[in-house]
Amino acid sequence: MAATKVDEQGYKLIAKWNGKKYDLDVHKEYTVGQVRKMLQMLTCVQPKRQKIIGLGKKSNLEDDVTLESLQLKNPHSFMMVGCADEDVMLDQSQIDAMPLVVNDLDWNYDPSEYEEMIADVENRQKLQDTIKNVDISVINQPRRDKKLLVLDLDHTLLHFKNKRTYKRPFCFEFLKAVYPFYDIVVWSQTSWKWLEIKLIELDIFTSTDFFISFVLDHSAMFTVRSKRRKGKDGKLWEHQVKALEIIWQKFPEYYSARNTVHVDDLSRNFALNPNQGLKISKFEKTSADPNVEDTELQVLQSADI
Template sequence: MADAVCNFIVKWSAKEYEISVPSNTGTVLCLKKAIEVETKVKVARQKLLNLKYKGKAAEDGLKLCTLELKPGFKIMMMGSLEEDITTASTAPENVDEVINDLDLTEEEVALENREEYLAKIVKRVDSYEIKMLSEPRPGKKLLVLDVDYTLFDHRSAAETGNELMRPFLHEFLSSAYNDYDIMIWSATSMKWIEEKMKLLGVSTNKSYKILGYLDYLAMISIHVPKHGLLDVKPLAVIWGKFNGVYSSKNTIMFDDIRRNFLLNPQNGLRIRAFREAHLNRDKDRELLYLAQYLKDLAPLDDMSHINHRSWEKYRPSKKPK
């Protein structure tokens, strides 16, 4: 007698797919293979976010009946089509906005080896593992934050981390969390990031959750004749990892170094560096003002047309675009 089937709904890339697997003998791997047939996303690239067993991601060999899922259970998937990884990793054309800020000429930043850079990005998407701390929330935009001099004065001496923490940090993150998933990307080691987030009380705060951490290994190097090699943070690494969830339309990055978003100038906002904490912590209001800016941007369906260099003058229109 043939095994009965159970139907599930898989949500991916703003669409829903009805997937059928054997009720009693079907495994998580069977489900993934069925998903591949419907979506063309390879099994190795699939991440089934809410398919858990004893608090952990369900392993491929686990029988689905063990999970006691009801027919029609909705599964949220992340995963990239092979051809979309390259598309999601394409560097933007309007690099000129950043050229002026770096005192570079168009000839010097022609990015004539763009294919080489795209290959590096594709490699990061394929091999780099973001340290995930929580799960993406449907409908939320993405805020990517640097650490040193953006959230924390890492050069000054102090007895406690709170003395070097940028003013209004937790208020800023709590406010942003209402509309944005929050990712931390530092040009340092993962150990440094974890220690600093623990020191600042970010990783344990109950008012918000951090989506994940990226370290220097997720960055790539590009060559500029006048300045040599520049390490940058291509947001396409994140977009490739979360295909269909985040894109240039709903992502903004804060960093005190503009060259870090050289490949994504339309998504980057250069934040004023927070230095000499002892002298400036009583008067620094950057995060307070930026929290309001993020709230003003939140209703927009597409943020990619906004010039973040003029963020302090931005006033939201009555009808979000």
């Protein structure tokens, strides 16, 4: 009887936040503001810090908007991004110590190693384990007949320095231009906590000119071993990779090696997918060249990728 009552008089909402799902049984006359308060009780994210995506057609709904006016599905899933009370000051005070990338700024892999890497039994097992364990939370559903564009974040779309975030020139223009042709995914070699903060700060989550399909962090990466040796001890190089096959196996009806492009400033992230990799120059905002504007994304926008 309780389930029937919800069906007739309200909605079952499924909120996705920080890799978890929260079920909300709400009346149709509830407002967005009331939903925010319910989310605060469940997640400790204050309403003023909540970004609700997918509850309605608009990204930033006013608090007095009723759920009934949004013509939601029942059940209806949406995503909420924002930092919990206990994390806000922690992130800000420790942000310099958080690894933007993991020991991979200077070294790139040898493409000739690709066949050995992909055939390596240990690498294949790591790939299958990661595919099995990674849960991709979709923000905006894949679109039919669209290609896939996987974008790195740090040093590709932004640069973080001295507690400030610098957006790469032409970032939004580029994302807006490619969106009609590509579903966009952000894959960063950082923690979800840091990634969420930066994407909110840059307004990438809330743009209405383009929409992010989903986001992956370092938990979707694994380590492979190169044939190269380093140092006097002669140990083999080890580095992490972004294996696109994870996405292809999760969304086989939409994406494959034939329609995917991966843009990154680190070519070793392409180690298992060199044919899809497109290396972009490392973006760094420095005071040494204030009059020199980076045009990499502008050039990429005009190219036929």
